[in-house]
Amino acid sequence: MRRRLIQSTLAVVLVVVAVFGISLVIVESRTIEESARESVRSEASRLVSVVETRLVAGEKVTPETMGTTVSGNRYVRIEVPGKRTVELGAKPDDDVIEASQSGGHGETVTVQQERGTVRAEVGRTLLIILAVALLAVAAAAILAVRQSHRVAAPLTDLAETAERLGSGDPRPRHRRYGVPELDRVADVLDASADRIGRMLTAERRLAADASHQLRTPLTALSMRLEEIIATAETDDPEDQATVKEEATIALAQVERLTDVVQRLLTNSRDPRSGSAVGFDLDEVVKQQIEEWKPAYRSAGRAIVRSGKTGLRAVGTPGAVAQVLATLIENALMHGAGTVALRTRVTGNQVVVEVTDEGPGVDPDLGSRVFERTVSGRNSTGLGLAVARDLAEADGGRLELLQQYPPVFALFLGREATSDPAA
Structure with missing residues (x-):
């Protein structure tokens, strides 16, 4: 039973983790990529403003003057009409995220970022989600083991109580487990133990009472029979009369003995009768x-x-x-x-x-x-x-x-x- 409880609990947790984990990975991947695109667009807009400001101020737009304005490992290409194209950073491969922005003086700024950085960020996020999922599974396993023990241990204890009742030990255990259904079973078993104990006590008492109550009339009866035996071998009419009298008394004692047995049986069924x-x-x-x-x-x-x-x-x-x-x-x-x-x-x-x-x-x-x-x-x-x-x-x-x-x-x-x- 413990194994089934653990397996069922882990199965539910794994399904929940898989569904929410996959959904979270998809959502986070799209969010990271969209954030990277927005960052590239913002960078292009910012650089256009910088270039336009320099042109208005009559300053030159060269790799040396623009090198400090580019952030991150990105490739920037600045095209100004009538001037040499300015390129900053290493030009990435074809798989890039690109954004272009034009200014009021005809200048154009193009910003490119390798998609690999996005994939690396997605990978880090995936590792975090995986670690959280493993932690959740481990916690679920620990809780499943504890819960299975909490449920299985009382059931084992109740089974032992029932076995004790079946083996003739009617002592109630008065143990409760904090689970209403199991406590109800324990209440029923304790009540049954009390009833069985009372029944066994009544049976033992009946046997003791019967043995004692039957002993007294049997003793008297045996004495009467001894009297009969002592006088049975004589032909004296008085002795014969004594034998008859003793036999009559003995018969009365047998009838009283029968009455005692009947009374014991009646009292064993209903002591108030x-x-x-x-x-x-x-x-x-x-x-x-x-x-x-x-x-x-x-x-x-x-x-x-x-x-x-x-x-x-x-x-x-x-x-x-x-x-x-x-x-x-x-x-x-x-x-x-x-x-x-x-x-x-x-x-x-x-x-x-x-x-x-x-x-x-x-x-x-x-x-x-x-x-x-x-x-x-x-x-x-x-x-x-x-x-x-x-x-x-x-x-x-x-x-x-x-x-x-x-x-x-x-x-x-x-x-x-x-x-x-x-």
């Missing part, structure tokens, strides 16, 4: 306690529930269960002692508090425990962040009310009821 409904909060809390009892029993710990019952909240039951499961799992992994779930009412909201007897949240972290990748116990740092996102998606919120002992609270909208005692 929600399915908040009124539901019985006691059922969700009871379900979570039943699911996590085996794990706490295996760890030699207990999980209990207290507070107000019969509460109905507004939200997505599956999402609320996932938030509570995250808090209960965190208490199991990072806490100690008994884990307590307490339900209460504040204003037009219902609150589920989860607390344990462990060391609590590191004072250096505080509310930053809800930020992604922030963790004080070598975990992924996604659990609480995802739980808060789930709570906010249903119009609620998840907060850390107390660092030691740790108290996490899930706030949900309270379903309106016509019962005055509610």
